[in-house]
Amino acid sequence: MVEWYTRPLLHYLLVGGSLAIIMFLIYKGLLRAGVNREAATGYALISPWFLGFLLWNLYPFLASLYFSLTTYNLFQAPQWVGPQNYITMFTQDPTFWPSVKLTLLYGLFSVPLGLIGAVAVALLLNQNVRGVGIWRTIYYLPAVLPAFATALLWRLLFAPTRNGLINAVTQPIWDLFRESAPAWFIEPTLTMTLVPFIIMSLWGVFGANTVILLAGLKNIPRQLYEAASIDGANNWDKFWNITIPQLSPTIFYTLVIGIIGAVQVFDAPLFIGRLPASLGNFLNVYLYTQAFNFLKMGYGSAIAWFTFALILVLTILVFRSSEAWVFYESEVKGEGG
Template identity: 40%
Template sequence: MRRAFRSPRGFMRGRMTTQTRHNTLYGLIFVSPWLLGLLVFVIYPILASVFFSFTDYSIIKPPAWIGLENYRYLFVEDKLFLVSLSNTLYYAAIFVPLGTVVCVGLALILNMKVKGMAFYRMVFYLPSIVPAIAGSMLWLWLLNPQYGLANELLRLLHLPRLGWLSDPRWAKPSLILMSLWGVGGGIVIFLAGLQDIPEHLYEAAELDGASSFRKLIHVTLPMLTPSIFFSLVMDLIGAFQYFTAAYVVSGGSGGPMDSTLFYALLLYRNAFSYFKMGRASAMAWILFLIVFVLTYLLFRSSDRWVYYGGAER
């Protein structure tokens, strides 16, 4: 009987195929803990929340299918839902653009070549690493209407005292002020963007006789648009998830007069105070759709104003 002849090329191909299978198997083994965590702690909760949003579920009793009733109730009967959505939109509409302007302005100042600038950068970044609860407690003291430092400063300036967090008219502006205090992370992003702008662009602008203001408008800001776009997207997503400070300053009640009842706070109350998991799940998916649509619109608009160096427009 003649033995089948196997060419060296075929032999090597067989070895490579076996080695590839072994590598794939080992890779799956090593990545399996992460995959298991992804399935158990991410994918399953997402799918479960979709199902629960169509049910009457309160943890104590098994979920009962009610179709779109949770969504109908939120939009038609639940007045607090619209209040919380309005408060969140107010916060996002003011904080997102204002926070971006403040970050860009401070980054421009901190980008100056001045002795000791590293210290000032540290000072402005420090609030962003303070835990949210600790920072909120600090601001509760600063904005206390009776003995807070803010009203003491107003008194020294012979200005009327403000109710701050205890006044429905000033509660949301106070929370926006608190958020602006912690924009150090955004400043770092814009500082990195400023230092990435090629110097020859400024030199060319100077040769054309451009003033400092014109260099800012025609060189700095256009080259900074990728960082501005990233900041807008992240701040928008964060604004609709605003929770910790509102919970701390109001004790979870959303007061005074529901002026700090943000969307995430009402969602939390439905889930963990009233144990209405089905309604809370419906709120979560409504929030996802709102953020998705707004983020999509931002991405669609980015082609018109975001400049990536070297990219064709």
């Protein structure tokens, strides 16, 4: 016999009823406080989301800050150590700074190359040719494939033996230089480690970025190109003086998202496996290893906060630089008005 408290429908009714009561109480409280009916209704309707944010986002966020100042292994109460985790991370951990270097170099190459490639593909898909819908689908497919499946596929392609397709295809080239095929992911060099991951990232981000950039291209007024043609502008002039400025807000968005994604890269390195110890690991994977493999929750939280600070600094730099290269048509209209 199934107990009453194990029935899913009852759980849904209890949660839904509780939220309805909370919304009603908030609505009545706002009305008594002098808030008009329309605003009170809006605040009441968003209150479940706000409570969920406080419970599932803000609390873990602040809790991780506290844990970063403690030693905590899940089985014992956290012990306060102050900034010791950060001191250890910056001055005593031999793996931390190589991991930062590996992550930054990965982002330095993968983000610009992915952005340039996505712009090029979006320009191609923006042409009025037969079968363009099929090509758009093909380019977007990698973005919807499971991360584990794609990582497994690339690990097989970059297998460090002649069985790997990449090495099998490029072996004649290596033979010309009397060199053996590279041992991807195994040789303790940045090149042998970064190149496969950069290629994986390009293959993965093309689809999503291309869709976003293609939408930006569709929003560029055709009258601008027609006016430029009347003035005698060639395709190159149109690209640099119309397409890029008009597309710059979309490029800016994909750049910011790309930087955040590069610093937080996790799935592919985790599924590929252990990298050479001298190179460290990607920050998110290193965080995961410290927190969940070695149960150093406090130290893992400190790495997480460093990663957050790194993303924040890089994002601020991009926002500051955007004033020099991002074009907003509304600003020009405002100045003209």
